[in-house]
Every structure is written in C-alpha cells, then in structure tokens.
Amino acid sequence: xxxxxERTLSSGQFFRWERRPKGFLIQTHGRSFVVDERLExxxxxxxxxxxxxxxxxxxxxxxxxxxxxDFVDRLRGLRILRQEPWECLVAFVTSCASNIxxxxxxxxxxxxxxxxxxxxxxxxxxxxxxxxxERALRRLGFGFxxxxxxxxxxxxxxxxxxxxxxLPTCEARARLCDLPGVAEKVADCVLLxxxxxxxxxxxxxWIRRAMTxxxxxxxxxxxRELRACAADRxxxxxxxxxxxxxxxxxxx
DNA sequence: GACCAGGCATCGA
DNA sequence: TCGATGCATGGT
Numbered sequence: 001x002x003x004x005x006e007r008t009l010s011s012g013q014f015f016r017w018e019r020r021p022k023g024f025l026i027q028t029h030g031r032s033f034v035v036d037e038r039l040e041x042x043x044x045x046x047x048x049x050x051x052x053x054x055x056x057x058x059x060x061x062x063x064x065x066x067x068x069x070d071f072v073d074r075l076r077g078l079r080i081l082r083q084e085p086w087e088c089l090v091a092f093v094t095s096c097a098s099n100i101x102x103x104x105x106x107x108x109x110x111x112x113x114x115x116x117x118x119x120x121x122x123x124x125x126x127x128x129x130x131x132x133x134e135r136a137l138r139r140l141g142f143g144f145x146x147x148x149x150x151x152x153x154x155x156x157x158x159x160x161x162x163x164x165x166x167l168p169t170c171e172a173r174a175r176l177c178d179l180p181g182v183a184e185k186v187a188d189c190v191l192l193x194x195x196x197x198x199x200x201x202x203x204x205x206w207i208r209r210a211m212t213x214x215x216x217x218x219x220x221x222x223x224r225e226l227r228a229c230a231a232d233r234x235x236x237x238x239x240x241x242x243x244x245x246x247x248x249x250x251x252x
Numbered sequence: 253g254a255c256c257a258g259g260c261a262t263c264g265a
Numbered sequence: 266t267c268g269a270t271g272c273a274t275g276g277t
Contacts, residue, residue: 092258092259095258096258096260097258097272097273098258098259098274099256100258101275101276102274102275102276105275141274141275142274143273143274144260144273145272145273146273147272148260181260182260183261185258185260202258204259205256205257205259207258222266222267250258
C-alpha cells in the first residue's frame, strides 16, 4: 500500500502525532496507535489513514495538469487523512495566522490540560464541554484565537456539527461558516480533512502564491477566482491538488 | 526590530 | 465588493 507516513503527517493537515523509535504515535478519534511502514494497525486507523484512496489513479489524473505534472510524481505516498470533525475544527481555528510548529504546540497543550490520557499513550482532544474558559486558553498560548474557541465549543455541544456528513458540500460549508471564527478557508479545511470532501480547496497564503505563479502569471488574484480555477481544472480531486501544491510550495 | 505566519471580523471608500 | 486594520504571540 502506497503511503509515505513522514510526508503525509508533516504536510500540515494533522497535528496530533509524534515520532517514536519505530514509527509514529498518532492520537485521534479518542484513541492512539503506533504505525510504521508495515501498516499493521486496527481498522479505525486504516480508515483514518485513508488507505482506500487510490493514489496512483489520483496522481495519474493530476499529472495531466501542466502546473502539477513537474512535481506530483515526486510526492508519492502523500495522502489526505480522514480526521475526526471536532478535532479538525479545533485544529484549523487554531491555525489562524499561525504556523505548524506553533499549532502543534498549542494543540498539545490543549490536550494535556483539558483532554484525557489515552490507553496506548498520548492525549485525546478535549470534548466541546471542556472548553469553557477563554482566559485559560490564552494562558496556553492560543492568543486571539481563544476568543473563537469557547463559542465554537458551545455551538458544537448544541449539535452544530451533527448531520453535516449527510449534507451537500456547499450546505455543509455554509453551516461551518456560521460558526464564529470560521470562514471559507477553515471551513474548506474541515470539509477536506474530516468530511471526505475531496473537491474542497482551501486557499491559504501558500496556495495563493503557488496558484498565482502557476496559472495567473504572478498577478494578484481574488481567492474566489483561485477556487473557480481549481474546480475547473481538478473538480472532485481539487483537494488532493491543493495538498500537492501546498507541500510543493513549502519545500522550495 | 521589522516582518510574517495553513485568517477572520469589521469598517470605510 | 474591495482593501486596510486589529487581533496575540512566536519565529526568523
């Protein structure tokens, strides 16, 4: 099975993992497991790792694009994981104007402070009911993001995420955007990384740079046009194209 | 010591 | 509808 764990885990889509002497400890869905290249993991972990995505076919499709063809084959084994929606939402609200090392640190502090220890090591993401104290979150280093997390947790407790998996993508996106501190970018991250909407195309600073360079001759272009361009070129695989672009843009 | 970071909300033009 | 700005804090 084609998967590059290092490449996938460090690609900025998921933050609750650690290197171990042999493999990686992954903390998600209220459980944890260690995985190495043998991929001998429980069923829920196989699902999390999205081992059912047909990577060779996805690459073959994206390789036809003139912008992507120079690097898709160099990014073998890069997968889009199937995360737990609440965890993913917390992570990408935290990601607002931040960076991967800091997001990782913030989330780890959050889980150690308000989460529960997991049987096989690590800490679980605290449930919405545990996030009630904005000042405590600020002390953990969340900065202005703390202002959004408490109301979001309250909405989640009221069932704001319930049933989203059954809605069409645009309706699910609208629901997510109703949450404070959630707009198009964060919503698309949650749709792509937790709700299996592989057509979602989150536009962040790196994607903006890559897209304007590859397809707009370096001209500054509204995000709306970048998303339209992505939908046009890659349709149901735009999310995977996004992940290739992100890793490529950051590796230069 | 600026400048920017996997943004969002708000405000004026 | 678009561009500028504040929001916290840490890294370069």
